[in-house]
Amino acid sequence: xxxxxxxxxxxxxxxxxxxxxxxxxxxxxxxxxxxxxxxxxxxxxxxxxxxxxxxxxxxxxxxxxxxxxxxxxxxxxxxxxxxxxxxxxxxxxxxxxxxxxxxxxxxxxxxxxxxxxxxxxxxxxxxxxxxxxxxxxxxxxxxxxxxxxxxxxxxxxxxxxxxxxxxxxxxxxxxxxxxxxxxxxxxxxxxxxxxxxxxxxxxxxxxxxxxxxxxxxxxxxxxxxxxxxxxxxxxxxxxxxxxxxxxxxxxxxxxxxxxxxxxxxxxxxxxxxxxxxxxxxxxxxxxxxxxxxxxxxxxxxxxxxxxxxxxxxxxxxxxxxxxxxxxxxxxxxxxxxxxxxxxxxxxxxxxxxxxxxxxxxxxxxxxxxxxxxxxxxxxxxxxxxxxxxxxxxxxxxxxxxxxxxxxxxxxxxxxxxxxxxxxxxx
Numbered sequence: 001x002x003x004x005x006x007x008x009x010x011x012x013x014x015x016x017x018x019x020x021x022x023x024x025x026x027x028x029x030x031x032x033x034x035x036x037x038x039x040x041x042x043x044x045x046x047x048x049x050x051x052x053x054x055x056x057x058x059x060x061x062x063x064x065x066x067x068x069x070x071x072x073x074x075x076x077x078x079x080x081x082x083x084x085x086x087x088x089x090x091x092x093x094x095x096x097x098x099x100x101x102x103x104x105x106x107x108x109x110x111x112x113x114x115x116x117x118x119x120x121x122x123x124x125x126x127x128x129x130x131x132x133x134x135x136x137x138x139x140x141x142x143x144x145x146x147x148x149x150x151x152x153x154x155x156x157x158x159x160x161x162x163x164x165x166x167x168x169x170x171x172x173x174x175x176x177x178x179x180x181x182x183x184x185x186x187x188x189x190x191x192x193x194x195x196x197x198x199x200x201x202x203x204x205x206x207x208x209x210x211x212x213x214x215x216x217x218x219x220x221x222x223x224x225x226x227x228x229x230x231x232x233x234x235x236x237x238x239x240x241x242x243x244x245x246x247x248x249x250x251x252x253x254x255x256x257x258x259x260x261x262x263x264x265x266x267x268x269x270x271x272x273x274x275x276x277x278x279x280x281x282x283x284x285x286x287x288x289x290x291x292x293x294x295x296x297x298x299x300x301x302x303x304x305x306x307x308x309x310x311x312x313x314x315x316x317x318x319x320x321x322x323x324x325x326x327x328x329x330x331x332x333x334x335x336x337x338x339x340x341x342x343x344x345x346x347x348x349x350x351x352x353x354x355x356x357x358x359x360x361x362x363x364x365x366x367x368x369x370x371x372x373x374x375x376x377x378x379x380x381x382x383x384x385x386x387x388x389x390x391x392x393x394x395x396x397x398x399x400x401x402x403x404x405x406x407x408x409x410x411x412x413x414x415x416x417x418x419x420x421x422x423x424x425x426x
Contacts, residue, residue, distance in 0.1 A: 033073065078115065137163050228306055328371055335417065
């Protein structure tokens with residue numbers, strides 16, 4: 001028996017090796033080694049405070065904080081139990097090199113010790129490290145698009161008017177303005193919306209960098225939409241021209257109408273902008289008077305000027321000409337006596353059947369005068385009130401005639417007549 005066990009050692013060793021090889025083959029067939037690729041794996045940067053605590057900031061270059069491809073080699077049973085959430089990529093600031101790079105350490109959060117290998121398409125994070133700078137900017141507003149025809153954009157307000165930014169000095173120094181923009185296309189009513197704060201350089205190009213931190217990313221913007229309307233300008237004058245001169249009534253301005261804007265309920269009730277007579281004071285004028293009027297001083301509340309490149313100032317010319325005299329012959333019998341007290345009657349007495357009056361006015365108005373329209377009159381009631389007479393007794397009274405004068409025509413001198421008052425016989 002002993003001899004049998006000690007015989008055929010070569011055969012026995014060969015059988016053992018064959019069995020072992022067969023076991024390995026079977027094992028590998030059932031659980032072979034394979035690879036697993038994960039794409040766009042983010043790299044977590046640890047201990048960043050080593051930089052920020054020194055008043056510096058860092059910026060990742062070339063998007064090296066994302067690994068394009070991570071390849072894992074392991075047995076199929078291990079690979080099948082992993083997914084992209086199990087990949088851990090870390091770059092520790094303690095490992096920062098003089099070239100501002102940090103090596104990336106790759107692992108999995110399970111079965112890490114059973115991996116054949118784990119490799120990334122890149123092995124380090126590249127950084128740009130600079131001094132940190134903080135800057136405060138006045139928040140500007142802008143609109144895009146066009147409101148509906150017949151409307152315009154009015155006042156634009158924001159709930160916050162300052163924005164603070166911080167980041168790498170080289171980037172922050174490029175920022176020249178912060179702007180919030182609102183699309184007003186087709187609007188006829190006020191707009192209230194939250195708008196994104198955008199940063200621009202001096203060439204009005206957007207600066208979009210995750211390395212710049214804003215204290216606000218959005219802000220509430222209110223845009224006023226106003227209705228447009230074209231209205232006329234109306235003028236009046238005040239004051240008196242110099243002796244011997246009169247305004248002709250012609251007022252010429254370099255604008256006859258303007259475009260205004262306001263809320264619909266306000267502008268719908270405005271048909272003209274009336275400039276008060278105090279704005280055109282011609283006191284002492286001896287020739288045409290040119291006056292500059294600022295229309296903004298006379299706009300109704302809630303109304304603004306809406307014409308581009310118009311500052312609201314209008315040049316107004318008031319025509320002034322010298323007066324002339326004209327003699328007119330009147331008949332005494334045509335004098336009318338009105339408003340006589342009860343119980344008395346009156347008669348106008350003059351030495352002659354005709355008398356002359358001297359009229360003063362502009363030549364154009366005097367030439368167009370119809371003498372018949374002058375109508376010489378004695379208004380007894382008005383004269384009594386002026387003289388303080390309560391009861392009119394029969395007698396002779398000196399009374400000034402009144403005439404129907406128009407177009408700034410006046411008498412050079414008063415014309416006086418005798419008013420003969422008698423009792424009415426019953």
